[in-house]
Amino acid sequence: MIAFAKQTYIERRNMLKQKMGSGLILIFGNNEAPSNYPNNAYKFRQDSSFLYYFGQQRDGLVGVIDVDADKEYLIGDDIDIEDIIWTGFVPSVHDLAAEVGVSNTDPMAQLEKMVASAKASGQEIHFLPPYRHDIMIQIGDLIGIHPLQTRNAASVKLIKAVVDMRAVKSQEEVEEIERAMAIGYDMHTAAMKACKPGVTEKEVAGIMEGICTSRGCKVSFLSILTMHGEIFHGDPSLNPLEAGRLMLCDAGAETVNNYCSDNTRVTPISGKFTQKQKEIYSIVEACHDLVIEKARPNLKWMDMHLDVCRLMTDRLKEIGLMKGDTEEAVQAGAHAMFLQHGLGHMMGMDVHDMEGLGQVYVGFDDEVRPSTQFGTDCLRCGRRIQPGWILTDEPGIYFIPALIDKWKAEKKFTEFINYDLLESYRDFGGIRIEDDILITNNGCRVLGEKMIPYHIADLEAFLQR
Numbered sequence: 001m002i003a004f005a006k007q008t009y010i011e012r013r014n015m016l017k018q019k020m021g022s023g024l025i026l027i028f029g030n031n032e033a034p035s036n037y038p039n040n041a042y043k044f045r046q047d048s049s050f051l052y053y054f055g056q057q058r059d060g061l062v063g064v065i066d067v068d069a070d071k072e073y074l075i076g077d078d079i080d081i082e083d084i085i086w087t088g089f090v091p092s093v094h095d096l097a098a099e100v101g102v103s104n105t106d107p108m109a110q111l112e113k114m115v116a117s118a119k120a121s122g123q124e125i126h127f128l129p130p131y132r133h134d135i136m137i138q139i140g141d142l143i144g145i146h147p148l149q150t151r152n153a154a155s156v157k158l159i160k161a162v163v164d165m166r167a168v169k170s171q172e173e174v175e176e177i178e179r180a181m182a183i184g185y186d187m188h189t190a191a192m193k194a195c196k197p198g199v200t201e202k203e204v205a206g207i208m209e210g211i212c213t214s215r216g217c218k219v220s221f222l223s224i225l226t227m228h229g230e231i232f233h234g235d236p237s238l239n240p241l242e243a244g245r246l247m248l249c250d251a252g253a254e255t256v257n258n259y260c261s262d263n264t265r266v267t268p269i270s271g272k273f274t275q276k277q278k279e280i281y282s283i284v285e286a287c288h289d290l291v292i293e294k295a296r297p298n299l300k301w302m303d304m305h306l307d308v309c310r311l312m313t314d315r316l317k318e319i320g321l322m323k324g325d326t327e328e329a330v331q332a333g334a335h336a337m338f339l340q341h342g343l344g345h346m347m348g349m350d351v352h353d354m355e356g357l358g359q360v361y362v363g364f365d366d367e368v369r370p371s372t373q374f375g376t377d378c379l380r381c382g383r384r385i386q387p388g389w390i391l392t393d394e395p396g397i398y399f400i401p402a403l404i405d406k407w408k409a410e411k412k413f414t415e416f417i418n419y420d421l422l423e424s425y426r427d428f429g430g431i432r433i434e435d436d437i438l439i440t441n442n443g444c445r446v447l448g449e450k451m452i453p454y455h456i457a458d459l460e461a462f463l464q465r
Helices: 006-020 048-054 081-087 093-099 109-121 133-143 147-153 156-167 171-194 201-214 275-294 301-318 326-332 401-409 419-425 456-464
Strands: 024-028 034-037 062-066 071-075 104-106 125-127 224-226 246-251 263-268 390-393 396-398 430-432 435-439 444-446
Touching: 006 048, 006 062, 006 156, 024 048, 024 109, 024 133, 048 062, 048 156, 062 109, 071 093, 071 109, 093 104, 104 109, 109 125, 109 133, 125 156, 133 147, 171 201, 171 246, 171 263, 171 435, 171 456, 201 224, 201 246, 246 430, 263 430, 263 456, 275 301, 275 390, 275 396, 275 430, 275 435, 275 444, 275 456, 301 326, 401 419
Parallel strands: 024 125, 071 104
Antiparallel strands: 024 062, 062 071, 224 246, 246 263, 390 435, 396 430, 435 444
């Protein structure tokens, strides 16, 4: 079943044709991917750009748009009786095409002839950078290049057109993301309630992921749940939660129509923060709220990131972890001892929306280029934000022992960092607070009908219920 009305997909393809002007556009859907042997596959996930323009969830399909001839095709082979026995009835490619307003269909063997004809006539062929090796091989065979060259051979013009379109979320897309947010709320609040000494990280993560499964959807990325919040992608372990420590949970839901949520919360395992934990948490809380206050159309996200870094530095100076001139510290990159990633990323059908198309096209442009400075080089978006964009707001503070040791041994930024006091935070972990914001015409709106508790008083009160 397609996510939106047929007309939505027709209008998207028409807009893409207008943006491209000419050429043959190939948009590849995904195939089944085996896990450990051919008949034991990972759960199928369709390519997001294929979903955006062609809407169908079936594997083994390619969408073709001949801009010059103003024709659209859905390419794929019909399922035979042997597959139907195992998987049940699947509509024909012709019927799938009709559901999304595509008039022409052909078997997969015809794709090679279409591409060969385009090459012979000098028609430009556009495709997006592939991220699965089977599609790399398919494109390599069609175009006549080595599969490993296919990402570099992808059409920059098509990438930019797709990014421009997918970045701005329609009202129906926002509503779908709100549905993901509602599931995410239930996931995170259940994790908070389950967070008690002796319960394992895996148990808590399993509770969250069970909520997703029970709603007919899946997690939008592998859940991060750990007492070691300083590890950005910390997988849940079989370790029991320990009193006095913090549990960082970064998780989200992906709806049946493949739109995502992404939130992070930190829960005191004993039910209340210690004074030391409160001091660090309140800094992250203030940085998170600064974004909600200031984010608006035409603001450079790079500037928003640096404003957060300045506020964080000021507040870290108040408790003695940093010192010196704030502006000089941020310009030098000393704040990256505590914040080693960017402020946030775009979100939509991909939890890091369109990242596979190339972050330099998604988050940057001719005006704003990626930074090469440690920490800020991980900022996934820096350009001016626009109405209809959905981004994550996710500042954090982390105490990474290996980084402390490295910079201390190098005597790096000694004019800005108080290494003597920093030693007492080696086993602290990390804190991140993350929400998803929609850029509106005059500011921003935090998505989700109900806010997952994050202010200290609200969070502690929730844990006592």
